[in-house]
Every structure is written in structure tokens, then in C-alpha cells.
Amino acid sequence: MAHAKRISVAAPLLCGKEAEYVQECLQTTWISSNGRFISAFEEAFATFCGVNYAMACNNGTSALHLALLGAGIGPGDEVIVPTLTYVASANAVRYCGATPVFVDCDSQTMNLDVRLVANRLTSRTKAIMAVHLYGHPAEMDELSALARSHGLFLVEDAAEAHGALYRGRAVGTLGHVAAFSFFGNKILTTGEGGMVTTSDPELASRVKMLRGQGLDPERRYWFPIMGYNYRMTNVAAAIGLAQMERAQDHIKARHMVRNWYDRHLAGLRRSIRLPNEAEHVRHAFWSYVVILEDHVSCPRDAFMERLDRFGIETRPVFHPLHTLPFYAQPQGTFPVAEHIAQRGVSLPTHALLTEEDVVYIADCIRKVLNQ
Numbered sequence: 001m002a003h004a005k006r007i008s009v010a011a012p013l014l015c016g017k018e019a020e021y022v023q024e025c026l027q028t029t030w031i032s033s034n035g036r037f038i039s040a041f042e043e044a045f046a047t048f049c050g051v052n053y054a055m056a057c058n059n060g061t062s063a064l065h066l067a068l069l070g071a072g073i074g075p076g077d078e079v080i081v082p083t084l085t086y087v088a089s090a091n092a093v094r095y096c097g098a099t100p101v102f103v104d105c106d107s108q109t110m111n112l113d114v115r116l117v118a119n120r121l122t123s124r125t126k127a128i129m130a131v132h133l134y135g136h137p138a139e140m141d142e143l144s145a146l147a148r149s150h151g152l153f154l155v156e157d158a159a160e161a162h163g164a165l166y167r168g169r170a171v172g173t174l175g176h177v178a179a180f181s182f183f184g185n186k187i188l189t190t191g192e193g194g195m196v197t198t199s200d201p202e203l204a205s206r207v208k209m210l211r212g213q214g215l216d217p218e219r220r221y222w223f224p225i226m227g228y229n230y231r232m233t234n235v236a237a238a239i240g241l242a243q244m245e246r247a248q249d250h251i252k253a254r255h256m257v258r259n260w261y262d263r264h265l266a267g268l269r270r271s272i273r274l275p276n277e278a279e280h281v282r283h284a285f286w287s288y289v290v291i292l293e294d295h296v297s298c299p300r301d302a303f304m305e306r307l308d309r310f311g312i313e314t315r316p317v318f319h320p321l322h323t324l325p326f327y328a329q330p331q332g333t334f335p336v337a338e339h340i341a342q343r344g345v346s347l348p349t350h351a352l353l354t355e356e357d358v359v360y361i362a363d364c365i366r367k368v369l370n371q
């Protein structure tokens with residue numbers, strides 16, 4: 001039976017005052033990076049996370065770049081990065097002239113395998129980047145202890161984890177500095193956008209300067225350092241503020257989708273591994289990722305292709321970064337990340353899905369697995 005509509009893998013939820021606030025930007029002509037929505041969005045986001053400083057910028061990649069620069073990462077430094085992540089995590093390290101050093105992931109959470117980090121530390125290591133992959137918080141207590149004992153910065157890539165909690169504490173507050181993304185497919189969105197969070201006042205003032213061309217806050221048109229133009233527009237911030245007003249709805253919707261999947265895929269647990277949520281975290285479920293068990297003969301790409309024929313869009317798990325030509329690392333093996341990357345599939349995960357959609361997706365998965 002053909003499904004009447006296509007089910008996309010991601011979709012933004014624009015159910016609040018987004019249009020009204022954008023209209024205000026247009027009517028008042030405040031469409032560039034000045035205007036009331038920037039600071040309102042930053043304040044709302046700082047409150048949401050529970051940090052002293054939230055600094056909006058033009059995308060999540062520049063947020064990561066600013067976070068690393070703010071922490072003083074530069075040429076010659078090494079930064080620990082999980083190999084299983086989106087490419088921007090490592091690119092931001094390279095933009096600083098530093099080198100990403102990859103570490104394999106844990107098979108349950110898909111995050112940095114903390115036990116492997118110590119082996120990869122050298123005298124050049126300056127920071128650990130913890131990525132909360134697909135919304136599951138990384139093992140922050142162990143990483144904090146490692147960072148503390150080696151004098152390293154702990155940077156969170158929280159691009160996929162708005163609203164996730166680790167031992168009751170919000171992601172974005174768990175290291176020295178964190179970066180969020182508001183790309184169109186993220187949990188909260190501004191179309192394109194990013195945010196740096198920290199409670200360190202000096203780090204915050206460096207980030208603010210770097211974001212705005214290095215401009216001296218006390219002296220107009222004076223640039224004591226080389227910065228970037230990574231500013232967010234008032235238009236994007238207008239959307240962001242509207243998203244923050246409904247943040248709890250966005251977060252709840254993803255948990256609802258997760259519960260539907262758990263319920264309707266339960267009978268297929270022999271063939272597909274469902275996402276794990278450690279008992280001390282709240283997963284943000286940016287993406288509901290399932291892994292085809294080894295005995296399933298259907299190759300992952302064929303599985304995705306067949307779902308596509310049922311009108312269901314899916315996405316493969318990220319290619320581990322050490323497999324990309326410009327990040328090939330001769331040292332180290334990454335068997336867990338490679339296995340997940342071969343067998344993992346992101347199912348549609350967004351706030352516009354209905355339980356009917358999820359039932360349909362589960363039925364199609366059952367058919368594909370029985371083919």
C-alpha cells in the first residue's frame with residue numbers, strides 16, 4: 001500500500017510566534033545583526049541552559065570555532081574528538097590550526113569511549129571535545145575528571161542535544177564552554193544559527209570579540225585582534241526567541257516520538273537494536289538511530305532504499321571522520337564506530353510526526369526485514 005505522503009527524516013516545528021517576530025524585524029527594518037531579538041534570544045538561551053553567558057552566532061560550526069578559540073586552542077595543539085560525529089566537530093579544530101585526534105566510541109551510547117581517551121593524550125593535547133551524539137549526553141563526569149587531572153579544556157559539541165540532561169544538569173553547562181547549532185534540522189532552529197555557552201567571563205568576552213571582527217568593546221573601529229564575522233541576524237534571532245518560548249514543547253515532542261518508536265518497534269528487537277538511554281541521562285532524541293543486528297542479511301543501504309520506496313526518508317549514521325580522505329589517521333583502530341556506521345540508520349525524528357506515521361514506519365520496517 002502506498003503511503004499518501006512522504007515522511008521526511010527531519011522537519012522544523014514553527015508553532016509559536018516565529019512569523020510575528022520576523023514580521024516585526026521587517027516592519028522595523030532591523031534585519032541585520034543589531035536589534036532586540038539578539039539579546040532576547042541570548043538571554044532566553046542562557047536561562048534555558050543555566051549559564052551566565054550565551055552568545056549567538058551564524059551557525060553551529062562557527063560556534064564550535066569560537067568556543068575553541070575562546071579556550072585558546074591554536075596551532076600545534078591537539079584536541080581529542082570522537083571519530084563518530086558530524087564533520088564540523090573536527091573541522092572547527094582544524095580552523096584553529098590544531099589537530100583533531102580521534103577516539104572510538106562506546107557501542108551503547110555511540111559517544112566517546114572514555115576508557116580510550118587517556119591513551120590518546122600527548123604533551124600537545126589541549127582539549128577534549130565531547131559530542132552529545134544524536135542527543136545522548138557524553139559521559140561528562142569521567143571526561144571532566146580526565147580533563148582536570150591533565151589540565152585540559154573540556155568543550156561540548158551540543159549541536160544535537162538541546163535540553164538533554166546529564167545527572168540532572170543541562171548540556172551546555174558541563175564543560176568550560178559549549179556550542180549549539182540551530183540548523184533547520186536541529187531540535188531548536190533558526191534556519192542557520194549557533195550559540196556558544198559558558199560561565200567563564202573571560203572566555204565569554206574573547207568569544208564576543210572574535211565573533212565581531214575582533215572589535216574592541218571600548219573603542220569604535222579599533223581591532224586589537226583578528227576576528228571573524230560570525231554574527232547572527234536579528235531575523236534568525238527572532239525565530240530563535242519564538243522557538244525558546246516553546247522549548248519544552250519541542251523537547252516533549254521528541255520524547256513522544258521516541259516512546260512511539262520504542263513501543264511499535266519492540267517486536268523487532270531481535271533484528272534491530274533500539275537506541276540506548278543511560279539511566280543517569282535525559283536523551284534529547286535529535287535522531288532515533290537503530291542498528292541492524294549482524295544476523296540481518298539485508299545490507300544497510302538496501303534497507304534504507306526499500307524504506308524510501310515506501311515513502312520513508314532515512315539517513316545513514318555519520319561516516320567516521322578517520323575514514324574521510326583529509327582526516328585519515330594511520331594510528332588507531334576504530335572498530336565500534338566503523339560497525340555502527342555500517343549498520344546504523346537514523347529514522348525520521350521530528351515534532352510533526354504522528355503515532356500513525358510511526359506505526360506505518362514500523363510496519364514498513366517489518367516488511368523490509370521479512371523480505
Ligand SMILES: *Cc1c(COP(=O)(O)O)cnc(C)c1O
Nearest residue numbers: 059060061086088089159181183
Ligand atoms: C549540526 C552539527 C554541527 C554544526 O552545526 P551547523 O549549524 O550545521 O554549522 C556541529 N556538530 C554536530 C555534532 C552537528 O550535528
